Amino acid sequence: MSTTESTKTRIHGLDAVRAAALLLGIVLHGLMPYTAQIPWLVDDSQRAEWPLVVISAIHFFRMTLFLVLAGYFGRLVRSRRGTRSYLRDRLIRIVLPLFVFWPFAVLPLGLLAAWHASRVGKELVRPDVAGHGGALGAFDLGHLWFLWVLAQCIVIALLLRWAATKLMPESSATVRNLLARCLSARLGVLLAAIPYAITTNIQQEASGLIAPTTLMPDPVALVAYLGAFGVGWVLSSDDSALRRIGNHAWFHSAFAVVATALTLVTTGAISIGIDAPQPVWSTLQALAGWSCCFALLGLSVRYLTIFRPWVRYLADASYWMYLMHLVLLTFFEVFIAHLAWPIMVKASLNFIVTSALLLLTYRVLVRSTWLGSWLNGRKSSPSSKA
Template structure:
């Protein structure tokens, strides 16, 4: 059993090309999602002249699986990182790579969004806007950086559990429980078991789980995303996790697509709604769709994206910087095209392309081979030559940025 445990830890500590590719793809879906917000009917920083319900459908479809996938990957890699570094070095590394960037780069990541929101409100006084929050904590909103703040809280809980559990239970019992959870959560019925925390979260907040708008912890979000983190942690308890997760990925993805379509048709329940169909959609179809997507995507990546690719590796390395800085560029470009009488798909594509060019260019010129890159990614790279090796530790993926 000890050898299996070491093998599992090693597997969760190595650079894994398939999960790098999956993480990068999910990151870029975030750029797509935010670029669509201005043409959707949901309130946003910028309101485009074109507002189409199909944008809402795409946004909500991406929301079904994207953040649970990030947190599951974070939990998977956190297990190997904690085992290799030990609690103190793990805490110091996470404070440096996760908490410090959230605080230090807030002016770069969030302040431009606030400036664009003010500029749009001044130049479009007749366009209805979302009223400002009366919550005093909203002044220092983490905005899209809520992921880093939630992840920091989960790391604190993880460190507390790693300190407390050895005091109340034996190592042998912990290993037995870990092995059982790993087998269950990588087995045929795994999506059903993985969905349980999300069901509990949606019972508390049937309108849907979103990232906290302030630094105040929120129980539904903690249950939903902490549960996903725990699922990934349990995956790393067996050395053959990715091989097990490859099984049946096609059926899982197909099921996720079908259930997502059902959820989009039925929609979230209105306040006070108690219909049986609304209840089943919220507490059964949506959680199961989420985890069928997550398991299907991980299985797909483990099957078809196993070979390292230099371009994918580069994008994975750039993804943290893209995540941190993309929203300001998105909102600025949305502001620039909002009043143009162009087809909305063209405007969205321009926003996506412009954002990717801006973020990847600044990454290559200002981050990749500088001290900022060492801070965020743990090392610097040659300015001219793309990395092709596999020497960078994969714990950077644990942030699923």
């Protein structure tokens, strides 16, 4: 999702991070058919242990990072345009796409899963949604769940902001600035990880956060995602916060490698016979996810300081690509599921073909059309660098 800052004032490294946060979802979903540990739409004939390692490592931080950026840019837009305009913009570009794209991006997935089951002679296993929130719980958002969670985060953040300005008008800005300095300090990742750790210790899921995939709000999951959105919101209030995180980029990177490795080992994704207590690996998950977020933010603002048209292009295309990728991935997977090719070959081929088609459709159908103006908040010419 795009912002409207000029190339002179925008932080170009965040374009790369924004694109990565969404495009890694294509990698993650492309590997799902090859792991036996996680039920998926299509069961591939080739299975291995290593896809779960990659999936888990990505899942620990990807949506947290996305929500940090959403909160960061969200506060900037609200400050510039006002609350009413900000809400209207997010309603149009986040909530409306959820329901408009659902019939094309999510509904066909069940049909593809049924098609695959009939091809391989297996019974289609349908999720049991009865008794979990009624009509709200029965509406499966699929991979578009993040838009609904983001909408909830926006509303709650604005309500908290309103309450803070009403209850402590003199000190709310001071508290926010203090939080920004604490979060951007070397060990600020420990503070940022607290909401995530609360959720993981309640959910107790080894592969990472359990995302709410229906319209029914999930307060437990929302703690982690609202925490990430709030961190981004607070960091954007301090012009030097990202620079300070950039100064600690290599510390966060080393922390991320160690924390992620320990989490993968203690959760059993990498099996070496270590049996850690649940609170240990649940907390390590939070530290791994947040240290990866801070490492990527820090490295991007420290080293990716030059405007690169292809990075900006991918950043703009990433929203469309994520909305529509799963139908294409699943469609092609149905045709290659029975092939005895190496997993890396099959997954790479599917990723390349799917990404190429998504980029082509973005160029032809979205980039310079009303659809691009709707999703990205502006209309670009095919050769636009902005």
